[in-house]
Amino acid sequence: MHYFTPKRCATTNKIMYHDKVKALQAAEDSRIERGTELWVYRCDFCGMWHLTHRNPQLNVVRISQKGSRKPYSRKKGYKPRYR
């Protein structure tokens, strides 16, 4: 039996969700039960999903540039060719 146990992120101290669907469900529950609108975003520190009161659109760029999981390619079109 796999039961969802909320863990907290060491960096942000937010509850970690393993997938986006679960986080979205939690956000939906919060909206229905408490009328609190929450956004879902992926944490770059733990790689899990968190909920935030703020619209993450503003933060996403800042976080993703720091991320190590997803390489941010600035050298687009740069292909070393050694023959």
Ligand SMILES: [Zn+2]
């Ligand atoms: Zn986190």
